[in-house]
Amino acid sequence: MIRPIGILAGLFFTLAVLWSFANGAWIAATEGLGEATAEHEFHRAPEPLHLASDGVFGKFDKAQVQRGYQVYKEVCSACHSLKFVAFRDLAQLGYNPAQVKAAAASWQVPGVDPNTGEANMRPGLPTDYFPSPYPNKIAAAAANNNAIPPDLSLMAKARHGGAAYIHSLLTGFQPQPAELLEKFPAAKTPPGLHYNPYFANLNLAMAPPLVSEGQVTYGPGNPKPTIDQMSTDVSAFLAWTAEPTLAKRHQTGWPVLGFLLIATILAYLAKQQIWAAVKPKKKAVTGSKSSD
Amino acid sequence: MSFPWARQYEPTNGLMKFLDEKLPLPRLVYDAIGAGYPVPRNLSYMWNFGVLAGFCLVLQIITGVVLAMHYAPNSLVAFSSTEHIMRDVNWGWLMRYAHANGASFFFIVVYLHIFRGFFYSSYKAPREMIWLLGVVIFLLMMATAFMGYVLPWGQMSYWGAKVITGLFGAIPLVGEPIQTWLLGGFAPDNAALNRFFSLHFLLPFVIAGVVILHIWALHIPGSSNPTGVEIKTEADTIPFHPYYTAKDGYGLGVFLLIYCAVLFYLPNYMGHPDNYIEANPLSTPAHIVPEWYFWPFYAILRAFTSDFFIIPAKLMGVLAMFSAILVWFFLPWLDRSPVRSGHYRPLFRKFFWFGLIPAMAVLFYCGGAPAEEPFVMLSQLATAYYFLHFLVILPLVSSIEKPEPLPYSITEAVLGTDKQAVLGENTAA
Ligand code: HEM
Numbered sequence: 001m002i003r004p005i006g007i008l009a010g011l012f013f014t015l016a017v018l019w020s021f022a023n024g025a026w027i028a029a030t031e032g033l034g035e036a037t038a039e040h041e042f043h044r045a046p047e048p049l050h051l052a053s054d055g056v057f058g059k060f061d062k063a064q065v066q067r068g069y070q071v072y073k074e075v076c077s078a079c080h081s082l083k084f085v086a087f088r089d090l091a092q093l094g095y096n097p098a099q100v101k102a103a104a105a106s107w108q109v110p111g112v113d114p115n116t117g118e119a120n121m122r123p124g125l126p127t128d129y130f131p132s133p134y135p136n137k138i139a140a141a142a143a144n145n146n147a148i149p150p151d152l153s154l155m156a157k158a159r160h161g162g163a164a165y166i167h168s169l170l171t172g173f174q175p176q177p178a179e180l181l182e183k184f185p186a187a188k189t190p191p192g193l194h195y196n197p198y199f200a201n202l203n204l205a206m207a208p209p210l211v212s213e214g215q216v217t218y219g220p221g222n223p224k225p226t227i228d229q230m231s232t233d234v235s236a237f238l239a240w241t242a243e244p245t246l247a248k249r250h251q252t253g254w255p256v257l258g259f260l261l262i263a264t265i266l267a268y269l270a271k272q273q274i275w276a277a278v279k280p281k282k283k284a285v286t287g288s289k290s291s292d
Numbered sequence: 293m294s295f296p297w298a299r300q301y302e303p304t305n306g307l308m309k310f311l312d313e314k315l316p317l318p319r320l321v322y323d324a325i326g327a328g329y330p331v332p333r334n335l336s337y338m339w340n341f342g343v344l345a346g347f348c349l350v351l352q353i354i355t356g357v358v359l360a361m362h363y364a365p366n367s368l369v370a371f372s373s374t375e376h377i378m379r380d381v382n383w384g385w386l387m388r389y390a391h392a393n394g395a396s397f398f399f400i401v402v403y404l405h406i407f408r409g410f411f412y413s414s415y416k417a418p419r420e421m422i423w424l425l426g427v428v429i430f431l432l433m434m435a436t437a438f439m440g441y442v443l444p445w446g447q448m449s450y451w452g453a454k455v456i457t458g459l460f461g462a463i464p465l466v467g468e469p470i471q472t473w474l475l476g477g478f479a480p481d482n483a484a485l486n487r488f489f490s491l492h493f494l495l496p497f498v499i500a501g502v503v504i505l506h507i508w509a510l511h512i513p514g515s516s517n518p519t520g521v522e523i524k525t526e527a528d529t530i531p532f533h534p535y536y537t538a539k540d541g542y543g544l545g546v547f548l549l550i551y552c553a554v555l556f557y558l559p560n561y562m563g564h565p566d567n568y569i570e571a572n573p574l575s576t577p578a579h580i581v582p583e584w585y586f587w588p589f590y591a592i593l594r595a596f597t598s599d600f601f602i603i604p605a606k607l608m609g610v611l612a613m614f615s616a617i618l619v620w621f622f623l624p625w626l627d628r629s630p631v632r633s634g635h636y637r638p639l640f641r642k643f644f645w646f647g648l649i650p651a652m653a654v655l656f657y658c659g660g661a662p663a664e665e666p667f668v669m670l671s672q673l674a675t676a677y678y679f680l681h682f683l684v685i686l687p688l689v690s691s692i693e694k695p696e697p698l699p700y701s702i703t704e705a706v707l708g709t710d711k712q713a714v715l716g717e718n719t720a721a
Contacts, residue, residue, distance in 0.1 A: 002622055002625040002626060003625070003687045006619075006622060006682075006683045006684075007683060007684050007687060007688075010680055010682070010683025010684040011683075011684065013612055013615065013675075013679040013683075014676045014679050014680050014684075015600075016596060016600040016608050016612070017596060017672050017675045017676045018672070019598055020595060020596050020597040020598040020600075020605065021673065021676070024597060024668055024669050024672065033665040033666065034664055034665055056557050083372075084372065084375045084379065089379075150569075154568040157560065157565060157568040158565050158566065158569045160565055200578065243378070243385075244379060245378065245379065245385045248385075249385060249386075249389075249556055250556070250557070252386070252556065253552065253556025253557060256556065257549065257552055257553060257556070260545060261549065263545055264545030264548075264549055267541045267542040270538055270541070270542075271539050271541065274535060274538045275538070275539070278530055278535070280706060280707050
């Protein structure tokens with residue numbers, strides 16, 4: 001009974017899905033496989049970026065991440081928050097407690113006046129988190145052509161390509177290619193948006209934030225703050241904010257894998273020894289007597 | 293099964309004798325996974341995955357309980373409590389990555405376990421109950437994994453929950469009230485998150501209970517084996533301990549090596565970047581995809597793009613997606629070939645390797661791809677094959693196929709000879 005019903009049910013699903021297939025094939029034959037779009041043709045995958053934190057031995061380059069922090073502070077923080085990072089976390093970048101305190105105090109965070117109870121701004125403490133530049137989402141959207149600048153804490157994990165994507169995005173602003181406008185006149189970048197082939201739909205509301213060499217002044221002993229250098233540094237900083245525990249993860253893995261490798265080899269040898277008695281010595285041929 | 297030659301447990305000291313009289317737990321272990329359980333001597337490494345699945349379940353429960361100590365199931369703070377675990381909780385990143393990747397590896401292991409069952413037709417008599425309980429476990433695992441993925445309350449959590457619970461809306465008449473009732477609202481929100489957390493905590497223990505039944509049912513006929521020929525004499529068996537404890541120990545080592553390599557060096561490889569963006573009901577991600585282990589079924593769901601007579605396309609997709617797993621329940625009765633192992637079934641084997649496996653691969657790939665051509669058309673063809681395979685091809689093949697000659701016994705298959713071998717008694721199992 002089950003088999004006839006099963007066969008009927010099988011044919012039912014098969015026919016239903018082939019019916020969908022036939023409809024799809026008809027549409028594909030008469031109208032083609034979907035229309036070409038500007039995004040399909042002009043979107044670019046992020047260019048490779050090599051950071052010290054990459055790879056299985058990767059650690060953060062603290063000097064570089066410190067420079068990236070400076071870029072974030074002086075440029076990006078005007079629009080982007082960093083809400084999952086606290087000032088105390090800066091200690092991981094090699095700052096001593098006094099420096100962390102000073103760094104925190106250089107930011108204004110929302111507070112409460114101890115005398116009147118009214119909301120005010122006060123210098124940050126190491127336990128505070130990075131403040132948001134806008135009081136609320138409406139203010140953020142109003143100031144940015146209706147787009148809310150996203151929080152950057154996890155940006156390096158929240159996009160395909162990670163830090164490399166951020167670097168490509170920051171260095172990828174350019175005029176719209178003439179070829180694109182020729183092919184897709186309707187895809188002209190709307191006023192207030194900026195063309196960037198690394199952004200998913202090619203036009204984003206962020207104006208190029210890093211526009212000139214020396215926009216941020218690096219201390220002595222640091223590389224020249226070219227646009228590419230600043231972009232790389234801030235990408236390295238955001239790789240750190242996205243996963244401050246990354247270096248520890250990389251370091252912890254090796255002893256664990258080493259231990260497991262030795263344990264697995266021992267387990268294999270133990271298994272071989274235990275099985276030696278019952279394994280046929282040679283591949284036996286049918287009919288011949290086994291050797292044991 | 294208690295084969296007559298199974299070794300008997302002998303308590304060796306006073307304490308063990310006492311225990312054996314009052315609560316014979318050591319005897320249970322001895323008979324279940326010790327020297328008192330005779331097992332076919334020829335099990336291949338494909339028989340390692342049951343034990344590995346059990347290991348994964350324990351791993352998920354342990355890491356999950358620790359995560360639940362720090363996680364806050366409230367839609368306002370769920371996302372940041374997850375980041376708190378990643379950043380501030382000691383070894384929290386390890387627990388979270390271990391749990392998230394543990395779920396993926398659990399599915400890898402269970403898929404291999406299930407496909408072992410397909411190839412060796414482990415579902416056939418006398419093992420139908422083991423198989424049925426297995427399918428129940430798989431359904432429970434899918435529910436658990438789905439609800440677990442909602443908990444971090446990222447974009448994919450939210451939109452995945454919305455799409456999947458939206459499927460209930462496809463049921464005629466009662467669909468929408470059911471959906472609202474399940475979610476505790478019109479869209480996923482705090483109420484849904486809270487109940488998902490509660491159920492996500494509960495279900496693994498339900499799974500553990502069904503696993504106990506699964507293994508109990510396994511011990512009645514005992515394991516099958518790569519020849520599919522049943523145990524005939526003591527020579528066909530070896531005690532589970534030390535032989536298979538040692539083999540499973542080695543298998544566990546290899547599993548842990550691969551798992552830890554991913555855990556420490558590619559922990560986000562099997563995840564989706566959008567889940568690092570906090571849930572936002574006002575912003576729909578460009579492509580909503582579930583976790584990779586749902587892709588084949590998601591592809592089946594999306595393959596139905598046209599209404600079929602009076603059945604709306606969406607309902608058809610939902611029916612097909614659930615049926616794709618429900619058909620597994622009927623396998624023991626659909627496949628009537630008396631031969632179990634695919635090694636001796638020439639026609640079945642061709643359909644397995646050149647039909648089912650490629651169809652599953654296509655469904656897997658298309659389920660993760662955007663709902664565009666050519667992926668939709670490919671998944672439609674693969675879906676057609678999927679249903680044909682289980683519901684039409686298997687029953688027909690089992691009637692027309694001429695199996696290859698089977699070895700007389702497991703011993704003969706291993707050693708090339710069996711002293712008890714009697715010519716002419718080489719019957720199909
Ligand atoms: C939590 C998940 C599961 C656990 C812990 C588990 C555990 C086990 C164990 C320990 C065995 C014996 C060793 C082996 O044959 O690999 C076994 C056998 C078996 N399992 Fe599972 N299992 C799980 C899920 C499933 C699922 C989802 C299915 C099928 C849909 C399934 C079907 C079977 C069958 C048919 C056997 C007997 C195989 C034979 O003897 O040839 N199991 N399981």
